[in-house]
Structures are given as structure tokens and as C-alpha cells.
Amino acid sequence: MKEFNLNNLVRKNIIGLQPYISFRDHNEFSAPVLLDANECPFGEFNRYPDSTQKKLKNKLADIKKVKPEQIAVGNGSDELIDLIIKVFCEPKKDAILMMDPSFAMYGFYATVNENTVLKLDLNDHFEIIKDEFLEKINENEPKVFFLCSPNNPTGNSIEDIEFFVRNFNGIVVIDEAYIEFSGRKSGIELLSEYPNLIVLQTFSKAWGTAGARVGIAYASEEIIRLINTVKAPYNVNTLSQELILKLLNERNTLKENVENILQEREWLMDQFENMECIDRVFPTDANFFLIRMKNADQVYEKMLEEEILTSKRAPAIPGCIRINVGSRQENEKLINTLKKIQP
Secondary structure, eight states: OOOOOGGGTSOHHHHTOOOOOOGGGOTTOOOSSOOSSOOOSOSTTOSOOOTTOHHHHHHHHHHHTSOGGGEEEESHHHHHHHHHHHHHOOTTTOEEEEEESSOTHHHHHHHHTTOEEEEEEBOTTSOBOHHHHHHHHHHHOOSEEEEESSOTTTOOOOSOHHHHHHHOSSEEEEEOTTGGGTOOOOGGGGTTTOTTEEEEEESSSTTSOGGGOOEEEEOOHHHHHHHHHHSOTTOSOHHHHHHHHHHHHHOHHHHHHHHHHHHHHHHHHHHHTTOTTEEEEOOOSSSEEEEEETTHHHHHHHHHHTTOOOEEOTTTSTTEEEEEOOOHHHHHHHHHHHHHOOO
């Protein structure tokens, strides 16, 4: 990586942008009578949420061993992906790089922002070919590289992640939505060494709170300051903040969820063996399987008839269906349905 200068990557109109700051955001300011924000004086949730999410950031900082100033909280990781592109990518000028196949929302938000979407084809094992990565970035000089590990929809963790962070001359975003299921070390451990790195995590998967819509970005204080500058002032509601804090204080929820899902994942893997409609089950570090079916359309439709909704991956990955791990009752229904299907 060349000598890193963050200001060379940030959109010029963002550098001087002043964030919206509520009077209540000042630590030295407090008042029992709040007449500043045109709120209704009645109701259980009549007050705006803490726009800086202080309690949540302090708790996460303690758990992750980073500073609170290195944390941004989003309305799901999707919002953070959008904000990162807005901070660094000039519309109609800059490009992002993403793996193919990978999470579609990287390309979606880049397209909305009128940025070019460059795709890096993965090999037969869904790994990045390093020479092709180096060639692609040297030819096109993308501003942001979204690296999803474990990758959605393929399920595998990307090997030698540090190589891609070290050799990319822009911002690398490691999306770790499924990291809890993998047993791998988090990219958060690399933050002190690489100022161009952002790590995304979420409470939607292993924590079981997809409905709360809470995603987290970890990065340098400078990058987090930029993300917080462009975010909406009250982007994470009070109920979601309180729920996540409660779960973080309990901590058993994560452990139990992960243990149960990994047990069910192993059980499903055993059940998939020698099943006639299945051609191949790809290795997974996530809470889902990518499965190549002998007749994917037929299998998908049959599962729909049995009121089982899965994710057909054609045309990006022909013949494949993504199926996530459910409860034992849901998994048994899935297996019983698959056993009935003749290719």
C-alpha cells in the first residue's frame, strides 16, 4: 500500500461538511426540561433517540477493545454501506470493487450513487485470484473494495485477507455479517495496522435481531468521524438501542444462538449426504448452505409448494439454491421435502 492520505480519498465536498449536532449531544449539557426539539411532551417514546448512541458505543468499545470514537452505528449494515460510498466515491467519477458473486447491495448503493461497479470473478472454490485482483485495481483504481467474509451467498471465508488490505490503495471494507459462525479472527484486529480498513458487523444474524436493524462499523477515528458526519442524526431508534444493550449485557444470547445453529448446520450436512436431488453442498462458514441441485428450478418450486422459501441464485450461480439453517422443526420439514424430490 502506498503512503496513506485519507483526504486524497474523501469526496471534497464531504471534507468541509459540518455534521448535524443536537444540543443534547454535548456531554456537558443536560436539562430536566426539554423544549428544544419540538417533541410531543406526552408518550412513552416521545423523545428522539440518542443520536450518538453513547451507551451502545461504550459497551461495544469495551467488548471489542477499541475506542468508542472508532465505532459508527447504522440502521443495519446496509445504511453503513451506503454512507461509506457517499463519503468516498464521487458520483459519475469513482468506482467500487466487489467480488462476484457477493452481496448485491454493494453494487446497488454504488449504482444509486452513480458510481461504476467493478466485479472480481471468484474461482471454482469461490476464492479471489490474487493476480486478477492486482491487475483489476491497477487498471481501474477503484476507491472502495467490499470484501465479504464469510461471503454471501457462497458461505466460505476468504483466505489471506490481509493481502488484499495491504495491496489496495483505497478503502477496504471487510463485511463480517457471518463472522460469529466461522471461528475466524475478526478484521478488527488489523485496524491499528491499516488506516484504510473498515470492518462491518451486524446484530441481524447471530444475535437474532434482524428486525431491530442495527449494524456496526469499526475503523479509524478519522473515518468514523466522516461516516457520522453524513449519517442521519437519529438513524437508530430508541427501542433498537435498548434491545441491543440488553443483549450485550446478557451475552448468553449470542453463545446459545451460535451453538444451536452450528449443531443444526452439522445435522443438516449429514442429512444432505446421498440425497438424490443434490449435486453438491459447498463448504460453509456461515449460517447457510449454497447447494447445487440436479434440477434447481424443480427443487425450488417443490419447496415453494411445501411453503418453504429459499433463495434461488441463478443466473449468478447457475443451478444453485441458498438455504439457511433454521430450527430443528424447520430443518426436518426441509429434509423431508427434499427426500421426496426425484431429479
